Amino acid sequence: MNYVAWSMLSSSASKPKNNEKQHIVVALGGNALLKRGEPLTVDIQRQNIRYGISSLSAVLRSNTVTFVHGNGPQVGLLALEGAAYQKQTGAIPMQLDVLDAETEGSIGYMLEQEIDSALGDEGCKRGVITMLSQIIVSPNDEAFNNPTKFIGPVYSLEEANKLGKPVKQDGQFYRQVVPSPQPIQLIDQQLTALKLLTKNDVIVICGGGGGIPVIFDPVSRRLTGIEAVIDKDRAACMLGKTLGADGLMILTDVEGVAVNKDKPDEKWIKSASPAAILELADNFPAGSMGPKVSSAIDFVQTQRDRWCRIGSLKDATSMLEGKAGTKLTNEHGTDHLEYY
Ligand code: ADP
Numbered sequence: 001m002n003y004v005a006w007s008m009l010s011s012s013a014s015k016p017k018n019n020e021k022q023h024i025v026v027a028l029g030g031n032a033l034l035k036r037g038e039p040l041t042v043d044i045q046r047q048n049i050r051y052g053i054s055s056l057s058a059v060l061r062s063n064t065v066t067f068v069h070g071n072g073p074q075v076g077l078l079a080l081e082g083a084a085y086q087k088q089t090g091a092i093p094m095q096l097d098v099l100d101a102e103t104e105g106s107i108g109y110m111l112e113q114e115i116d117s118a119l120g121d122e123g124c125k126r127g128v129i130t131m132l133s134q135i136i137v138s139p140n141d142e143a144f145n146n147p148t149k150f151i152g153p154v155y156s157l158e159e160a161n162k163l164g165k166p167v168k169q170d171g172q173f174y175r176q177v178v179p180s181p182q183p184i185q186l187i188d189q190q191l192t193a194l195k196l197l198t199k200n201d202v203i204v205i206c207g208g209g210g211g212i213p214v215i216f217d218p219v220s221r222r223l224t225g226i227e228a229v230i231d232k233d234r235a236a237c238m239l240g241k242t243l244g245a246d247g248l249m250i251l252t253d254v255e256g257v258a259v260n261k262d263k264p265d266e267k268w269i270k271s272a273s274p275a276a277i278l279e280l281a282d283n284f285p286a287g288s289m290g291p292k293v294s295s296a297i298d299f300v301q302t303q304r305d306r307w308c309r310i311g312s313l314k315d316a317t318s319m320l321e322g323k324a325g326t327k328l329t330n331e332h333g334t335d336h337l338e339y340y
């Protein structure tokens, strides 16, 4: 399947030396912050974030951790607010890049408070900070010819035609679609800061919602935000490779990666090599498990001793002990595949 095959890119990042601790990039799924169907209130988000951070507290205490998180429902709410304003005044108040920045700020704020309360004095010593991350994408990315990511509210066909923006059918309605380009790199000034912070064991929340996609013009030296959404699992993988992280944990609302999901012969993968899981790519849809598996492959195959774990946020600690989740690893050879 082509979707997964893109990940055959490689990088040659060097490892930071953080005493004996491992450096883990933790990608928190949008569902970790807001379960499907739940009302989008701050109280509910805060409660979910508190629960998520408490199941991660053992991981946080014994490792250097960099967080990346999703923002689908939150950015959708802001788009709705913007649509209401536009209906009243005719003016579009915010572009998607600014909405992305807003959600990085609001979700980062809540994550910081919950991390602080989970770690206490240790959090004060180590430091916790949110970075409104700008991630460079290529203006020539093929995603710009084929926008696929749904954003914002649903419209009737008549309303959608008046939007003046690309739309696609989503069930019985129509929604705006934006491109989902590959993340190339965090902008230089932020990358320098992120490397310094991580080296000093600071917990950084970055690349939220996949980061703010920007295009860099080398002639004018200007960064311009664009109407696009970077997949947060791909952003987490890219950041992990750049920082030379040891591990990538992709935490979502299912116990791991399955083959024949929701069918009578459903099986859950315990561990696999990148090549073995790539053979099963037809099991991983582009809108959900596909980017997680392709990011996992991309991360693991670029350095022999790297690992990636995909599983449920509530199992974060037992995943690290090898008792839950799906592990991608090179340690058992190229054809390795083990089921629960
Ligand atoms: P997140 O917000 O964490 O990125 P996604 O909805 O994108 O969550 O991906 C997680 C979802 O992927 C699960 O809820 C699950 O239903 C779905 N899924 C699709 N195919 C598979 C598969 N083969 N194995 C496990 N989960 C799968």
Ligand code: MG
Binding pocket: 287, 288
């Ligand atoms: Mg997802």
